[in-house]
Amino acid sequence: MEKEDEFGFGTQIRKSPYFDATVRWGAKGFSVYNHMYIPRDFGDPEQNFWNLVNKAILCDVAGERQVEITGPDAAKFMQSLTPRDLSEMAVGQCKYILITNEDGGILNDPILLRLAENHFWISLADSDILLWAQGVAVHAGMDVSIREPDVSPLQLQGPKSGEVMKAIFGDSIMDLRYYWLREVELDGIPLIVSRTGWSSELGYELYLRDGTRGDELWEKIMAAGAPFGLAPGHTSTIRRIEGGMLSYHADADSTTNPYELGMDRLVNPDMEAEFIGKAALQRIRANGVSRKQVGLRIDMAPLKKPNTRFWSLSKDGETVGRVTSAVYSPRLEQNIALGMVAAEHAKIGTELEIPTASGPVSAVVVEKPFYDPKKKIAISP
Numbered sequence: 001m002e003k004e005d006e007f008g009f010g011t012q013i014r015k016s017p018y019f020d021a022t023v024r025w026g027a028k029g030f031s032v033y034n035h036m037y038i039p040r041d042f043g044d045p046e047q048n049f050w051n052l053v054n055k056a057i058l059c060d061v062a063g064e065r066q067v068e069i070t071g072p073d074a075a076k077f078m079q080s081l082t083p084r085d086l087s088e089m090a091v092g093q094c095k096y097i098l099i100t101n102e103d104g105g106i107l108n109d110p111i112l113l114r115l116a117e118n119h120f121w122i123s124l125a126d127s128d129i130l131l132w133a134q135g136v137a138v139h140a141g142m143d144v145s146i147r148e149p150d151v152s153p154l155q156l157q158g159p160k161s162g163e164v165m166k167a168i169f170g171d172s173i174m175d176l177r178y179y180w181l182r183e184v185e186l187d188g189i190p191l192i193v194s195r196t197g198w199s200s201e202l203g204y205e206l207y208l209r210d211g212t213r214g215d216e217l218w219e220k221i222m223a224a225g226a227p228f229g230l231a232p233g234h235t236s237t238i239r240r241i242e243g244g245m246l247s248y249h250a251d252a253d254s255t256t257n258p259y260e261l262g263m264d265r266l267v268n269p270d271m272e273a274e275f276i277g278k279a280a281l282q283r284i285r286a287n288g289v290s291r292k293q294v295g296l297r298i299d300m301a302p303l304k305k306p307n308t309r310f311w312s313l314s315k316d317g318e319t320v321g322r323v324t325s326a327v328y329s330p331r332l333e334q335n336i337a338l339g340m341v342a343a344e345h346a347k348i349g350t351e352l353e354i355p356t357a358s359g360p361v362s363a364v365v366v367e368k369p370f371y372d373p374k375k376k377i378a379i380s381p
Helices: 019-024 045-054 074-081 129-138 161-169 171-175 211-228 237-242 278-287
Strands: 029-033 036-041 057-060 066-070 094-096 106-108 111-116 119-123 145-147 152-157 181-186 189-194 203-208 231-233 291-299 311-315 318-329 334-342 351-354 361-366
Touching: 019 057, 019 211, 036 057, 045 057, 045 231, 045 237, 057 211, 066 074, 066 129, 074 119, 074 129, 106 129, 111 181, 111 189, 119 203, 129 145, 152 161, 152 211, 161 171, 161 181, 161 203, 161 211, 189 211, 203 211, 237 318, 237 334, 291 318, 318 351, 334 361
Parallel strands: 057 231
Antiparallel strands: 029 036, 057 152, 066 119, 066 145, 094 111, 111 119, 152 203, 181 189, 189 203, 291 334, 291 361, 311 318, 311 351, 318 334, 351 361
């Protein structure tokens, strides 16, 4: 019998295995991600940021649903979904990939995990790639099985996350390399652990393979992390914009191509393998792009919260682009943003304006990422 005051909007939005634990630990607000609740409020977002960059936070990201691809043709089928060359991807390795449509537009920017020669997980950003992959498979003529497995990730992120992991799994976990994974157990709880995360900090993702153990896993990690100052938290908009990390639907969608985002390294249109969008991406590379993603410094009073609308960007009274993600960084002491602008206005130092009800606000094109551009923090052991 459900409690009368139980939070929720009905059964069509799923609760993660960690839902009750996050409410118990202070979650005050949720968003919806891949048809599942995801905690987005544990109090002051600035304090959440400082917890992340100074110590460590544990985040329920079970909304990063997995698309599991298995079968004799799994590797060939997986390559057909992405323009990134997977021919050298080893078992146990993770890769950041793009999934593109026939026009070269981005449908998702997930992490791909290779668990075995013919066993892949696509760890999704927010979009229905399970349906896309199943639809592609119908006419692909390949022997594959595609489903959503019982897998729910947590993110343990921040400079103390390694110490917490060592307390949980012992010293052996410390040789897990950046963007690699390992199969482990914690008191009988089956997990895949990877050195990945959506924070640009040192971090790990723990993929729970038994949804009945979610509450238990959350409590074990919080207990192990207590001596290191581990706090419950949510993915930090401040830190992800500092790191220039995409938020799908905000900074990219199916009308955005990899070259506009400067993600040329994730595209190999010259490889022999066929993939969806190959001809379009060859064309785009040859012709160039008419717009580009840029970093922006917005010169106004500190933003009280991230933008909830796309703000227009203008030059000499003409609209030339839009702000996609904006936030105030207390560490950098400035408003920072990602935006998409006409290519001729994408040069560093270009001064643009954001029209507002109280007059125009200056937005200057600057280098991105805004902090730790080489990701030394995340990569270093």
